[in-house]
Amino acid sequence: MNRLFWFLPLLGFFSATTIWALSPAHIACQLKKPDSLSPLTGCVAGTIFVSQDDPRAEFTSIQEAISSLPEGLPTTILIGAGEYHETVNVTRTAPLTLLGQLDPETAFDPAGNASTRNLVHIWNNTFVQTGMDNAQSAVLTVAPSFNASLIGAGPTGAPLQP
Template sequence: MYVGGIAVASLPNNTDTYIVLIASGNYTEQVNVTRRGPTYLLGQTMNPMNQSYNTVNIIWRAIAVTGLDNAFTSTLTIAPNLNASLTGSGTTGFAVPADTPFGCVDFRTYNLNLINDYAPYSDDPSLALSISYANGGFYYTGFYSYQDTIYVGKLGNAYMHSSTIAGETDFFYGFGTLWVQSCSILLRNCGGGITAWKGTNTTFENKYGVYIVDSAVHAANASIAAVIKGKCALGRPWNANMRAIFARTYLDASILSTGFIDWNPARYDNYTLQAEYRDFGPGYNVTGREVARFDVQLNESGWAPYSSPQKVFQYQGTGRFGNTGWIDWGFY
């Protein structure tokens, strides 16, 4: 039983399904998955239904210094090639070549911790996960960094369930589609926002964005809770087509009274959707939300078009919804 560069690199680049069982331990390496076939990484554990029992830690330590793309920092990358994984810059990011193939059609992790601990604070992009041109499901998985913890790139589809995501600055970001279900979101400090998305103009309707549903957002520990009370924004628009929705999610007292914020310089406009649906907890300030300029409160009809993974995940390049065959509905 072994992991990472050795195990994954040994898999043939075909459409067969492979399962890698990972023994307990700390593994300091970057893992890159480029194959198309279903690929599942399973961590050894005594309690697969409780992420706190995870015993497998995959660790990397890197930040995106000047001139280095964020892609080079990630602990785990799922993408068909380097070009597909690059973040790039500007409002539209790296121009991925049109002939880039789709990567892994069904990637999964169970009971792993993915860690990028270059520094114990936000010090430039430092990714724990990067997924682009691929479908990925993450179950009882821990993601730990400070800035840009989770990157869902172009044509990336990611589903997280019963997992923990920790960060400080813009730690859910990307271009693709991310559904975060029944997860714990840990605030290690406040910087920027929890979410920062770049929407993309397409010839078909798209619902690229981040959806955080039936989850809980809270300070990582009691010490930081006192420092960040009332200071953390739910998100900010990485470009004007940002789409981020927190739905039925518990918000602790760390959250800013007005919820979302704008970027500086301003990017929020009529195409931006920064929204909430039935959030609750001490971080949901009714008075603050009523005067918020960058936070929309959705009613039933407003939430309905986004209310399930089937309504937001799309088949590559078609605009057709319902691309959820890669999600493991039965594990939890």
């Protein structure tokens, strides 16, 4: 019984704590800017911009941007508003931050829907069929190689079992 009374004040303390869903360190970068400003305004130096329809973008595909990165340096990629139908495979070991653009009208609305705040949707409509591995239907894979992302044991994955 004493343990319960010790625990209740902790619950009260933690329930009053505000937890932010958006990182204050990146919010200035993520907010979609007017066309008169660079989309990278507010971003850390060296941030790469990806967009399917903005001519200021360095890449039109998230995977192209990730594949172009040298190993060893931390990198931030800002992904412009849009629907991206691709599989993103991160094979590098250096830190990588992927940021989606946010709608400045709804980004700070605590009652708002998270899917309307983030203007970026990455999806893959591949589904697992006989003979396929779950890794082939993933949207985001973080592994040293595609083979290593396959379900199984060991550093390179294992073949599917019948």
